[in-house]
Amino acid sequence: SQQGEEDPQALSIQEGENATMNCSYKTSINNLQWYRQNSGRGLVHLILIRSNEREKHSGRLRVTLDTSKKSSSLLITASRAADTASYFCATEDNNTDKLIFGTGTRLQVFP
C-alpha cells in the first residue's frame, strides 16, 4: 500500500495539554498537508508544508517535515475539547501530483 502511516492511532489528553501526531510516508513529495475530520464529516485543510520547508506555524499548530526520514509531525498546543477529531496527513506525490492519505490519528481532548 502507498498509504502513509500515522502514529499514534489514538491519543487522549486533557484540555490545555499539547498533542503531537507523527506521519511517515514512502514516496518523494511536492508537499505534505494535514487535514482534520470531525466524526461523519468532510475533511478540513489545516496546513501545507512544502518539501523545501522544515517547519511551519499556523495559530496553535506547528508542523515539521524531515524529508530525509520521510516523516512529519503535527503539534497542537494548549488543546481544547473542540480539537477532538481525527487528523490525517496527506502527501502530494512528486510523480503523479496525487494526494496519498495516511490512516489518521484519533484525538480525544477531555475538558
Place this chain on the structure above:
Amino acid sequence: DGGITQSPKYLFRKEGQNVTLSCEQNLNHDAMYWYRQDPGQGLRLIYYSQIVNDFQKGDIAEGYSVSREKKESFPLTVTSAQKNPTAFYLCASSTQQVREQYFGPGTRLTVT
C-alpha cells in the same frame, strides 16, 4: 456561499442496483476528486478530473464510473460491479495554484 456540496447525505440501495452520488462546487476549481473512506481508515482515491471532459482512474476505480461534463459537477456512479460498495464517499476540489483540497460533507452509502 462558496463551497462544495454532496447529496444525499445518506443513501440506501439494494445489491445489484447502480447508484449515482452528486458532487457540485461553485469555487471555480478546475480539479475534482472522489475518495472512499472505510471505518477507521484513511482516504483512497477513486477517480479524479483536472479539466472538463477529462478524468483519470485513481487507485480503486474498479466498479465505479464518473463524468465531467461541466466544471461545477463531478457525479460518481457506483455500479453493481463494485464488490463492497458500502462506505463513506467524499468529493473534493482544488486549483492548480493552491494545492490544498476542499472537501464536501460526504455521502454515506449503505448497500444491502
